[in-house]
Amino acid sequence: MSNHAPGENWVSVGKLEDIPPLGARIVRREGGNIAIFRAEGDRIYALENRCPHKGGPLSEGIVHGCRVTCPLHNWVIDLDSGEAVGPDEGVVKRYDVKLIDGEIYLHDAALKAQEAA
Amino acid sequence: MTQKLVVVGNGMAGMRTIEELLKITPDLYDITVFGDEPYGNYNRILLSPVLAGEKTIDDIMLNTEEWYAENNITLRKGVKVTEIRRDRRVVIAEDGSETPYDRLLIATGSRPFILPIEGVGLQGVLTFRDIHDVNQMLAAAKTGKKAVVIGGGLLGLEAANGLAKNGMDVTVVHLMDTLMERQLDAAAGAMLKASLEQRDLKFLMEAKTKAIVGRDKVEAVELEDGRKIPADLVVMAVGIKPNIELAQKAGLYCERGIVVDDTMLTYDGRIYAVGECVQHRGVAYGLVAPLFEQAKVCANHLARKATAAYKGSVTSTKLKVTGIDLFSAGDFAGGEGVEEIVLKDPYGGVYKKLCIKDNKIRGAVLYGDTMDGPWYFQLMREGTDISEIRDHLLFGQAHLGDSGHGGQESGVALLSDDAEICGCNGVCKGEIVDAIVEKKLFTLDDVRAHTKASSSCGSCTGLVEQLLATTLGGDYSETPKEKPICACTDLSHDAVREVINTQEIKTIPELMAFLEWKTPNGCATCRPALNYYLLCRWPEDYEDDSQSRFINERAHGNIQKDGTYSVVPRMWGGVTTPDELRAIADVAEKYKVREVKVTGGQRIDLFGVEKEDLPEIWRDLSKAGFVSGHAYGKALRTVKTCVGSQWCRFGTQDSTGLGIKLEQMTWGSWMPHKFKMAVSGCPRNCAEATIKDFGVVCVESGYELHIGGNGGIKVRVTDLLTKVETEEEVLEYTAAFIQLYREEAHYLERTAPWVERVGLAYVKKKILDDPENRKALRDRFLKSQRRAQIDPWKENATSPQRQAQFKPLRDLTRQQDLEGANA
Structure with missing residues (x-):
């Protein structure tokens, strides 16, 4: 997939190397930021930067495996599903994201969804 | 002039009375104690664990000879009193000595009951009453193979268990069809018998002993039905009787025991009596708890306080056989108007029966799970109306009340403060908890030393340990089980540090690989711990892993509920200057700090700083001479x-x-x-x-x-x-x-x-x-x-790479960013 262009509707938001391993950065947008996670094995995830519990910024949590622990009250969110790990209950909105040649692309539904909302 | 108090009997009841007396008034009497055993005072009820090899004689000594000396008590050990002359107020000992008294305390205890049959005088026929008996049993176990215990009551079973543990082949001969029939009903007795049989004890039930046979040494026990059971050792444990010979000879009024009133006074106004030798309101007790209650009352009157009265005891029993939990209290025989609630789980080894009359607990038998014994006992003694909780009664105290909060509490945490934990010594939960807290007790031995709880029969040890655990929370570590750091490993903090201290490992991934971590890169619990441990171990060359730090330590600020940060510049010793205050004021205005507050640690806290502004605010503060206040860190x-x-x-x-x-x-x-x-x-x-x-x-x-x-x-x-x-x-x-x-x-x-x-x-x-x-x-x-001591603020404010981490990866709210995105 390395030489494939991302195609339409994909927005470049930065390079993999700009995010520390097991770290996160945010993409700022109107109406709420998106957290881009660099998880175990350089897998990239994009989730709304808001814990379903009390709105904590998930991008500031400790990333472990494919999960993040919210910095405010230690809820653990599964990055794959966006769901809180039991016994807590809640779900975080996920966005399509892909990594091509070290470049991170976010699907612009992430922007449009916001405009529609 | 000091009065003379003479105590006949150096056992638990007598010495407890003296201890209680000394607590109230240490100097009232000149005290002399006669004891016919050649030892100090020891805990007779712990003879069973000594026989079973779980304790030593030293473990069960109560008062050392130094204790007697320190309290100015004359101890005449190994000296038997032969006569009390009430007319002259002296006691006469076998060595011919005469000791005068103003007050006399008789605490001669009880003697084992000896069956009136042939052969009881043979060598190898013992009772189970004192250290001497235990030593003889232990010696016999070394040479002999077969032992017969006559009597399947509490004492007989403890003796049988102890002998079996010493490698003997033990048969228990019991007259009745149920073991411990005074404490257990048939169902619980059968479960007890089955457990003991698993320990290779043999039982002959409804078997009456006719004679003990042998030439000069015991060879067998002969039953009424003609059976003969070969034996190298016979232990007779068929009961005890109050030891009243001395009192009778002195002309004191006795029935089964020495008759005392509610102040523990005998028919002679100068003579008190306590313990197993007395009969109070028609009852002679053979358990330790009543003796201690009597001791308290007796001491109160000896001390001339005259405010206490003994009104008899309701007793409960526990069998001291390690691994078998058994509790019995009150009357469980049934009868008119008595209802029974029973739970029986033979596979799980649990049996519970409560006898209830007029909505009050009359008796309880618990086998296998005795956790709620003290609670039932308390309800029984206090005559609590249980109609409201009847549905849940058998499931125990933990099932009462609000289940949302009761889940993690152990049973003992739910007991009220006046619930009795140690029946032997009459120690309530509140006393133990207060002692733990006020005297900073952390071990079982501490609690025993301070409160006496669990220091007699030891059967409440589990409850006391639970109290320690619930009172101290995480501080209590008597149980050697080391908890793992988190679910990512089975290793405890100490185990991990041990490895870090002995291995040359300097990164978290290497350490996790070495220790076979179960997760690829740990979790938010273990990673910060490992990062700290490695940093502490290798202060000069460990490369700090900021991704393993909590956000506050990564951002060198304190995250607040809205995701903004607070910033606290260091003010050495809480001292500041107008220049510093001016610099802080400038920074607060420049970055639109939403609140300025003085902290409990004498610093100034700036609230509501956006993450992106942190490097800037630090740069300004650094220029003014401040370093990070570390108000956010494990630091x-x-x-x-x-x-x-x-x-x-x-x-x-x-x-x-x-x-x-x-x-x-x-x-x-x-x-x-x-x-x-x-x-x-x-x-x-x-x-x-x-x-x-x-x-x-x-x-x-x-x-x-x-x-x-x-x-x-x-x-x-x-x-x-x-x-x-x-x-x-x-x-x-x-x-x-x-x-x-x-x-x-x-x-x-x-x-x-x-x-x-x-x-x-x-x-x-x-x-x-x-x-x-x-x-x-x-x-x-x-x-x-x-x-x-490299200031993290300065470091972060001057390194472009580090600064980048505080900025968004991309800001789509900015026009040029949006244009770039759409291009």
Whole structure:
């Protein structure tokens, strides 16, 4: 997939190397930021930067495996599903994201969804 | 003139009376104690564990000979009293001596009942009553093979279990069809029998002993039905009878026992009696709890208080056979109007029966799960109406009430403060909890020493341990089970540190691989711990893993509920200047800080700073001469000071100056948890040094050093470590203490629980008793400080790479960013 262009509707938001391993950065947008996670094995995830519990910024949590622990009250969110790990209950909105040649692309539904909302 | 008190009987009842008496009035009497055994006072009910090899004679000694000497008690051990002359008020001993008395206490206990059959005098026929009997049984077990115990009651079964543990082939001969028929119903008795049979004990039920046969040594026990059971040893445990010979001979009124009134006085106004030799309201007791209740009352009257009365005891029984839980109390025989609630689970080995009459518990038999025994016993003694809780009664106290909160509490946590935990010594839950808290008790032995709970029969040991656990929370570590750090590993904090200390491993991934971590890169619990442990171990070359730090330590600010940060510049010792205040004011305005607040640690906190602004605000503060206040970290926080001798008319030393020196030495150091210090200039202690992790209280002659305080969830006052004379020493001891804590505490363990876990004595040993070690600790601390005191704010504010982490990866709200995105 390395030489494939991302195609339409994909927005470049930065390079993999700009995010520390097991770290996160945010993409700022109107109406709420998106957290881009660099998880175990350089897998990239994009989730709304808001814990379903009390709105904590998930991008500031400790990333472990494919999960993040919210910095405010230690809820653990599964990055794959966006769901809180039991016994807590809640779900975080996920966005399509892909990594091509070290470049991170976010699907612009992430922007449009916001405009529609 | 001092009155003379003579005690006949050096057993548990007599000596408990004397202990109670000494507590009330130590000097009222000249006390002489006669005991016909050649020992001090020992705990007779623990003879069973001695026989079973679980305790030694030394373990069960109650009062040493020094104790008698210290309390000015004349102990005539091994001397038997042969006569009491009431007319002349003297006791006459077998050595011909005469001892006069003003008050006499008879505590001669009981004797084993000997069956009136042939052969009881043969060699190898024993009873189970004293140390001598136990020694003989242990000797017999070495040479003989087969033992017969006559009597399947409490004492007989404990003897049988002990002999079996010593390798003997044991048969119990019991007259009735149920073991312990006075304490158990048929169902529980059968379960008990089955468990004991699994331990290779044999039983002959409804078997009447006719004779013991042998030439001069026992060879067999002959039953009524003609069967003969071969035996090298016979233990007769068919019951006890009050030992009243001496009293009878003296003409004291006796029935089954020496008859006493509610003040434990006999028919002679100068003679009291307590223990198994007495008969009170028609009852002679053979258990220890009533004896101790009697002792309290008797002591009260001997001390001339005359305010206590003994009204008889309701008793409960537990069998002291390790591994078998059995509890019995009250009347469970059934009868008119008595309802039974029964739970029976033969597979699970649990049986519970409650007998209820008029909505009150009359009796209880518990087998296999005796946890709620004390609770039922309390309901029974207090005559509580149980109709409201009847549905849940059998499931135990934990099932009562609000299930949302009851889940994690153990049964004992739910008991009321006046619930009796130790039946032997009459110790209630409240007394134990108070002692644990007030006297800072941490071990079972401590509790035994202070409250006497669990020090007699030991069957409430489990309950006392639970009380320790629930009272102390995480501080209680009597159970050697070490908890793993988290679900990512089975290893405890200590085990992991041990590996770190002995292996040359310097990264978290290598460490996790070496220790076979179960998760690819840990979790938010273990990673910060490992990062700290490695940093502490390799202060010079460990590369700190910021992704394994909590956001506050990564961003060097304190995250708030709205995702903004608070920023606290360091103010050495809480001292500031107009220039510094001006700089802070400028920064607060420039970055639109939403609130400025003074902290509890004498610093200024700037609230509502956006993450993106952090590097800028730090740069401005750095320029003004500030370094990070570490108000966010598991690190040295602040050194709080009072004004001290420089201004205060009470100040004894320069507490402010010393605080500044301490803070300059220690700032920047990472710790297992946050670490707070204070220096007070005099014992008025305005800096509140005695609730800090490390506190200095200045006095005229030097400096008191206090450790392990906490003003948080559980307030704990510091322990005094020592007193030193110079500031140099204060600095040395501070550094040594901090380093000991850094090297040995678990991550996220404050000094208060740490000191309680390892003990003040341990800390003193490492720091006070060993000056070499103290200096080595100090040196290691100073070495690690060289790298730790690089100001993180300055570092972050000047490195573009680090600054980038505080900015969004991309800002789509900005016009040019959006255009770029759409291109």
